[in-house]
Amino acid sequence: MRLIFAAMSHDHDHHHHHDHDHSELSETELRVRALETILTEKGYVEPAALDAIIQAYEIKIGPHNGARVVAKAWTDPAFKKALLEDGSKAIGTLGHVSRVGDHLVVVENTPARHNMVVCTLCSCYPWEMLGLPPVWYKAAPYRSRAVKDPRGVLADFDVTLPKDIEIRVWDSTAETRFLVLPMRPEGTEGWSEEQLAELVTRDSMIGTGFPRKPGAPS
Amino acid sequence: MSGTAAAAATAAIPSIPRDDDGPVFRAPWEAHAFAMALTLHERGVFTWPEWAAALASEIKRAQAAGDPDTGETYYLHWLATLEGLVARKGVASTETLHRYRDAWDHAADRTPHGKPIELKPEDFAG
Numbered sequence: 646m647r648l649i650f651a652a653m654s655h656d657h658d659h660h661h662h663h664d665h666d667h668s669e670l671s672e673t674e675l676r677v678r679a680l681e682t683i684l685t686e687k688g689y690v691e692p693a694a695l696d697a698i699i700q701a702y703e704i705k706i707g708p709h710n711g712a713r714v715v716a717k718a719w720t721d722p723a724f725k726k727a728l729l730e731d732g733s734k735a736i737g738t739l740g741h742v743s744r745v746g747d748h749l750v751v752v753e754n755t756p757a758r759h760n761m762v763v764c765t766l767c768s769c770y771p772w773e774m775l776g777l778p779p780v781w782y783k784a785a786p787y788r789s790r791a792v793k794d795p796r797g798v799l800a801d802f803d804v805t806l807p808k809d810i811e812i813r814v815w816d817s818t819a820e821t822r823f824l825v826l827p828m829r830p831e832g833t834e835g836w837s838e839e840q841l842a843e844l845v846t847r848d849s850m851i852g853t854g855f856p857r858k859p860g861a862p863s
Numbered sequence: 864m865s866g867t868a869a870a871a872a873t874a875a876i877p878s879i880p881r882d883d884d885g886p887v888f889r890a891p892w893e894a895h896a897f898a899m900a901l902t903l904h905e906r907g908v909f910t911w912p913e914w915a916a917a918l919a920s921e922i923k924r925a926q927a928a929g930d931p932d933t934g935e936t937y938y939l940h941w942l943a944t945l946e947g948l949v950a951r952k953g954v955a956s957t958e959t960l961h962r963y964r965d966a967w968d969h970a971a972d973r974t975p976h977g978k979p980i981e982l983k984p985e986d987f988a989g
Contacts, residue, residue, distance in 0.1 A: 670968065680899060680946065682967070683949075687955070695899065
């Protein structure tokens with residue numbers, strides 16, 4: 646898939662008067678095109694390379710990189726130990742290419758503790774593991790409530806936890822991103838990494854959901 | 864998120880999209896703005912801590928100006944951050960950005976509806 650600019654937009658932030666027999670670009674599209682043209686002319690950006698990035702983040706990466714890591718941790722105790730000690734290093738051994746963020750910390754869910762990730766400042770997120778952040782992750786309600794009222798936020802996601810389970814909220818920064826290692830679902834004994842990876846959802850790695858149960862529709 | 868969880872969350876937080884996966888980008892320009900930042904970072908124009916600080920202050924500035932900060936305007940802040948950093952780092956001045964913006968506007972004006980818009984030297988004349 647190649648992304649192209651929409652040539653006919655009708656944004657209301659466009660102040661000029663226009664007839665309807667020619668094209669219109671919104672004020673925002675004009676600014677993006679201006680920037681991209683300048684950066685291309687100055688040699689900072691190659692249009693083909695931009696397209697490659699857009700495709701990689703939208704399609705190739707997605708949450709399945711993270712799912713692979715989680716599934717491997719569920720089946721390989723030595724990898725899990727290494728992962729919890731130094732997430733970036735352990736993931737580096739799998740041949741993932743990290744473009745954003747050098748320091749990835751993996752936090753493990755246990756029967757006594759549930760972890761959840763937020764970025765209260767803006768929206769730092771382990772893109773290279775989970776693809777692009779969902780809109781709600783970037784939104785003020787999630788960012789402001791996750792720390793103050795994690796149980797309330799989790800309830801909005803249909804996630805209810807017994808009162809005696811501690812909820813720990815991790816606030817991401819530009820230097821440190823967090824990935825939740827969810828608990829392996831019961832009834833998956835003897836499953837392969839590939840099978841297990843299918844159960845790992847994006848939200849389960851942010852901490853706003855659980856992995857799928859065996860037999861549940863994906 | 865399951866369908867019911869998505870519906871519950873959507874009801875609680877208005878900015879949550881109705882699609883299970885959520886739109887990664889709401890418009891192609893958002894993907895372009897995102898990719899430009901990644902590329903400039905790779906070129907060493909800025910570091911991620913620098914970017915995060917600039918974006919955070921841009922969001923703060925927008926909030927102070929009445930932006931609801933619901934996630935929908937997120938990439939507008941992202942774009943403003945890009946423009947600010949590009950100017951501050953001497954890659955392209957604000958004046959240059961405006962000149963190219965006006966040229967693209969001119970190009971759009973002379974391009975019939977439905978045809979691809981291309982920038983030509985004549986677009987800088989006006």
